[in-house]
Amino acid sequence: MSFRFSTRRSLIAGAGAVALLAACDADRASVLDPFGNSARTFQVNAVAAASSSIPAGTARVTRPATGVSSLTVTLRHLEPLTGGVYKVWIGDEATNAVTNWTPATGTLRVITGPSDDRDTVLTDAVSSFNGVADTTARYVLTLDAAQLGTDPSATARNVVLVSIESSDAATAPGATSPKPLWARITQPAASATATANFSFGNYDPDPTKQYVFPVAGKGTATVRDNFLAVDDTMLGRPPRGYYYVAYLFGEDAEGTPTDTIVLGDLSAPWPRSGVSLKDADMSLVDEVVLDRPYAIRAASVRYMGPAAMLFAGYPRVVIALKNKLGAADVAPPNTILTGDLPDEIAFPETEE
Numbered sequence: 001m002s003f004r005f006s007t008r009r010s011l012i013a014g015a016g017a018v019a020l021l022a023a024c025d026a027d028r029a030s031v032l033d034p035f036g037n038s039a040r041t042f043q044v045n046a047v048a049a050a051s052s053s054i055p056a057g058t059a060r061v062t063r064p065a066t067g068v069s070s071l072t073v074t075l076r077h078l079e080p081l082t083g084g085v086y087k088v089w090i091g092d093e094a095t096n097a098v099t100n101w102t103p104a105t106g107t108l109r110v111i112t113g114p115s116d117d118r119d120t121v122l123t124d125a126v127s128s129f130n131g132v133a134d135t136t137a138r139y140v141l142t143l144d145a146a147q148l149g150t151d152p153s154a155t156a157r158n159v160v161l162v163s164i165e166s167s168d169a170a171t172a173p174g175a176t177s178p179k180p181l182w183a184r185i186t187q188p189a190a191s192a193t194a195t196a197n198f199s200f201g202n203y204d205p206d207p208t209k210q211y212v213f214p215v216a217g218k219g220t221a222t223v224r225d226n227f228l229a230v231d232d233t234m235l236g237r238p239p240r241g242y243y244y245v246a247y248l249f250g251e252d253a254e255g256t257p258t259d260t261i262v263l264g265d266l267s268a269p270w271p272r273s274g275v276s277l278k279d280a281d282m283s284l285v286d287e288v289v290l291d292r293p294y295a296i297r298a299a300s301v302r303y304m305g306p307a308a309m310l311f312a313g314y315p316r317v318v319i320a321l322k323n324k325l326g327a328a329d330v331a332p333p334n335t336i337l338t339g340d341l342p343d344e345i346a347f348p349e350t351e352e
Helices: 017-027
Strands: 007-009 040-046 056-063 070-076 085-094 097-103 106-112 119-126 138-143 159-165 181-184 192-197 199-202 218-224 227-236 242-251 257-265 295-304 316-323 334-340
Touching: 056 181, 070 085, 070 159, 085 138, 181 192, 218 334, 227 242, 227 316, 227 334, 242 295, 257 295
Parallel strands: 007 257
Antiparallel strands: 040 218, 040 334, 056 070, 056 192, 070 138, 085 097, 085 159, 106 119, 106 138, 159 181, 181 199, 218 227, 227 295, 242 257, 242 316, 316 334
């Protein structure tokens, strides 16, 4: 999956089916004239687990033959933020509570660029950072033994947390700060390593209360002339600090990414399509937002573009998770659902 980071806003706000019908009626000489081009419907499905692009990473503990272990945190699929930072913490988790949160300060490597020519930026003595506009970027934070302080055990230095803070000066994870990534680590044997995968969702020291976001959902999309409607079912509720946005991804004749059109935030289905689901991460904003299971039962987006734009050159619809502190006009790397427009619409034949 290719992702685009240049975007352009729709010229006309999303409209419902009633507005579409009214517009089409206005263009007809009489009610006996054809309604217009036929509508085409296609499927929108969750991406495969193997190709999922949700925030993820690993925490690797390396224990020498003698002495204190070191910790390496690797993260990926992080969206650049505006007015916030990702901050890494290490704490002591026991009996469904955490004590002794400390910033995980170390050497940060931000690795970007194509796989055969990687660029690396090094920064020393940091525990917080921002994302970069490169969907292939990896963020590698290495703590030496002195910074780690003690070896992980069943109750000490055994959880690594990534929170989203308004300032890198934070001395503990904020009570209301999103806490979307965490890993529970263990001490390996001497001269060995142990690796734990990060979970993505809402952290809680009580594992029975944490929420691990599922890449889930399915839906249909319908396109007619310059109107596009997407209807989804059974999405996972976004982790705190995230929401769903729909996009069209463009390609030229050679398959090279061009630009991205923002279709809009997901809303409740018709007839409540005016109810935004942007705050579904925090509250039950509509009856389709469920607390048990933690899901969105149904959602939709409606888009009407300028009359001259018939979706040519835009072969893919994407529903993505966007960080609320992400730049509004930047498509995030976190694709959840995707669907391909019919070829005759995305790649129409042109007369010679």
